[in-house]
Amino acid sequence: MRWEDLDREHCSLARTLSVVGDRWTLMVLRECFLGMRRFEEFEARLGIARHVLADRLKKLAEAGVLAKHAYQERPRREEYRLTEKGLDLYPAILALVQWGDRYMAGPEGAPIVRVHKTCGKVMDGVVVCSECGEPVQARDIRVEAGPGAGDETLPRPQRAG
Amino acid sequence: MRWEDLDREHCSLARTLSVVGDRWTLMVLRECFLGMRRFEEFEARLGIARHVLADRLKKLAEAGVLAKHAYQERPRREEYRLTEKGLDLYPAILALVQWGDRYMAGPEGAPIVRVHKTCGKVMDGVVVCSECGEPVQARDIRVEAGPGAGDETLPRPQRAG
DNA sequence: GAAACTGGGTTCCAAAAGAGAACCTGTCAA
DNA sequence: TTGACAGGTTCTCTTTTGGAACCCAGTTTC
Numbered sequence: 001m002r003w004e005d006l007d008r009e010h011c012s013l014a015r016t017l018s019v020v021g022d023r024w025t026l027m028v029l030r031e032c033f034l035g036m037r038r039f040e041e042f043e044a045r046l047g048i049a050r051h052v053l054a055d056r057l058k059k060l061a062e063a064g065v066l067a068k069h070a071y072q073e074r075p076r077r078e079e080y081r082l083t084e085k086g087l088d089l090y091p092a093i094l095a096l097v098q099w100g101d102r103y104m105a106g107p108e109g110a111p112i113v114r115v116h117k118t119c120g121k122v123m124d125g126v127v128v129c130s131e132c133g134e135p136v137q138a139r140d141i142r143v144e145a146g147p148g149a150g151d152e153t154l155p156r157p158q159r160a161g
Numbered sequence: 162m163r164w165e166d167l168d169r170e171h172c173s174l175a176r177t178l179s180v181v182g183d184r185w186t187l188m189v190l191r192e193c194f195l196g197m198r199r200f201e202e203f204e205a206r207l208g209i210a211r212h213v214l215a216d217r218l219k220k221l222a223e224a225g226v227l228a229k230h231a232y233q234e235r236p237r238r239e240e241y242r243l244t245e246k247g248l249d250l251y252p253a254i255l256a257l258v259q260w261g262d263r264y265m266a267g268p269e270g271a272p273i274v275r276v277h278k279t280c281g282k283v284m285d286g287v288v289v290c291s292e293c294g295e296p297v298q299a300r301d302i303r304v305e306a307g308p309g310a311g312d313e314t315l316p317r318p319q320r321a322g
Numbered sequence: 323g324a325a326a327c328t329g330g331g332t333t334c335c336a337a338a339a340g341a342g343a344a345c346c347t348g349t350c351a352a
Numbered sequence: 353t354t355g356a357c358a359g360g361t362t363c364t365c366t367t368t369t370g371g372a373a374c375c376c377a378g379t380t381t382c
Contacts, residue, residue, distance in 0.1 A: 010272050012261030013191045013254065019265070020257075021184040024340095030174045033299060039359050049341050054360060075349045077358060082299075085264055090299035091288045092256035093174065096181075099253060100173030103246055104180070109308035111171050117301050119293035127252045130287045132280035138194060138243075138251035140278050147270035185369095200330050210370050215331060236378045238329060 010150040019063045020089065024048055025056050026096070032066065032086065033093060037079035065089065094125045171311040180224045181250065185209055186217050187257070193227065193247065194254060198240035226250065255286045 020026060024046070031042055042053055057080055060066040065086040068078045094114075101110040116123040129136050170176060181187060185207070192203055203214055218241055221227040226247040229239045255275075262271040277284040290297050 011191070012258045012266060012271060012273070014188065014261075015265035016257045016261035017184050017187060021187060023178050023182040026178060026182060027175065030172070034304065040357090043359095049343095050359085051361070052340065072358095075347085075358075087299045088263070089256075089260055090302075091286075092253060092260060094288065095253035095256050096177045097173045099250055100175075100177035102249070104176035105173060106309055110173060111307050111309045111311065112173070112304050113307040115303045115305055116290045116292060116295075116297065117303055118295055119290060121290075121292040122305075123293075123297070124291040125252075125288040125297055126291050127255065127286040128289050129277045129280060129282075130285040131277060131282040132284075134277075134279055136277065136284070136286055138248045141251075142276045142278055143195065143273050144276055144283075146272050146274040148267055148272040150272065201328085204330095210372090211330085212332070213369065236329075236376095 010148075019059075019065065020092075022056070024052055025060065026093070028053070028056050028060065029065070029082075029086070029089060029093060030097075032080070032082050033090060037081055039080075060086075091125065095127075098124055171309075180220075180226065181253075183217070185213055186221065187254070189214070189217055189221065190226070190243075190247070190250060190254060191258075193241070193243050194251060198242055200241075221247075252286065256288075259285055 020029065027046055027048070028042055031045055036042055036045065039053065039057070042048065042057075043050060046053070048056075057066065061068055061080065063085075064083055066080040067083050069081055070076055070078050097112075105111070113122045114124075115121065127136050128134060129140075170179075181190065188207055188209070189203055192206055197203055197206065200214065200218070203209065203218075204211060207214070209217075218227065222229055222241065224246075225244055227241040228244050230242055231237055231239050258273075266272070274283045275285075276282065288297050289295060290301075
């Protein structure tokens with residue numbers, strides 16, 4: 001299977017990964033969430049090869065995750081900003097970062113902490129059920145075929161959730 | 162920068178991606194969360210090249226995300242199961258899947274829905290603040306240097322959150 | 323008791339993606 | 353007119369994939 005075929009897959013994860021399922025893409029998005037917007041900033045902070053960066057930014061813009069905004073004419077200069085669609089990737093980035101904080105950080109702890117502007121406290125994101133509001137873990141979930149399900153979407157007997 | 166260097170980066174996302182930041186790895190994990198455990202199952206459902214699958218399973222096992230369990234002796238057969246560390250990746254996978262459901266699904270809707278065993282309803286995961294319990298979005302967050310911060314961790318002025 | 327099958331791999335080659343460095347294009351300032 | 357700056361593109365070389373074939377131990381089938 002090739003990566004261009006992924007967005008035709010019958011699976012939301014595959015479709016998502018066809019847009020952001022690339023290490024550099026996720027690193028670029030991290031920088032966006034830290035406020036970076038310009039080619040130079042991404043390059044300097046990530047140490048990414050320039051043509052790879054150009055390619056990722058272009059793809060993210062085509063996917064509607066980032067949008068180009070001119071911040072200067074003559075010479076025209078553009079920066080990349082997260083769209084609403086891009087901002088909605090925050091839970092995914094946050095979950096990955098928190099997993100890293102927990103399992104991959106050194107003895108000194110997390111390099112960055114997040115402050116919730118609303119309540120002013122250093123916080124973690126907690127995933128709760130949209131219906132009952134209780135915290136959710138992998139074992140609390142059972143999957144079922146949804147409206148867009150195909151034949152091969154689900155396994156036959158389910159051994160785990 | 163090479164990928165082997167990523168886990169020495171001063172960033173939890175980079176460290177996380179050094180383990181799971183690969184398209185196939187995330188697809189394998191999705192299958193794990195759907196209950197798949199065996200080499201053959203992964204191969205059949207993903208259409209991944211066998212040596213790439215072998216490599217990913219080995220790396221996930223080395224990272225402690227999956228553990229090998231013998232389910233039969235003579236001939237010895239082993240399957241791969243999520244560890245606690247692996248199960249803790251669920252919020253990340255869930256967030257990516259939900260983003261795909263929202264932005265990448267066809268007109269017929271999501272292929273899979275999730276039922277919360279505790280309350281019995283079809284649910285979505287919602288990220289809330291660990292301190293005040295309010296739902297959290299990207300704009301509600303400000304980052305600060307944490308205990309493990311280095312010089313280059315944060316940008317100078319912060320333009321966005 | 324030879325042939326085929328099963329599960330879980332490894333090996334080989336060609337194609338694609340990545341790293342690193344050099345080069346290009348407007349515009350302005352010295 | 354030389355250089356700097358921002359944002360790319362082009363080049364070559366190495367690494368990683370995709371795809372298919374092969375291996376191996378034990379087991380069933382003919």
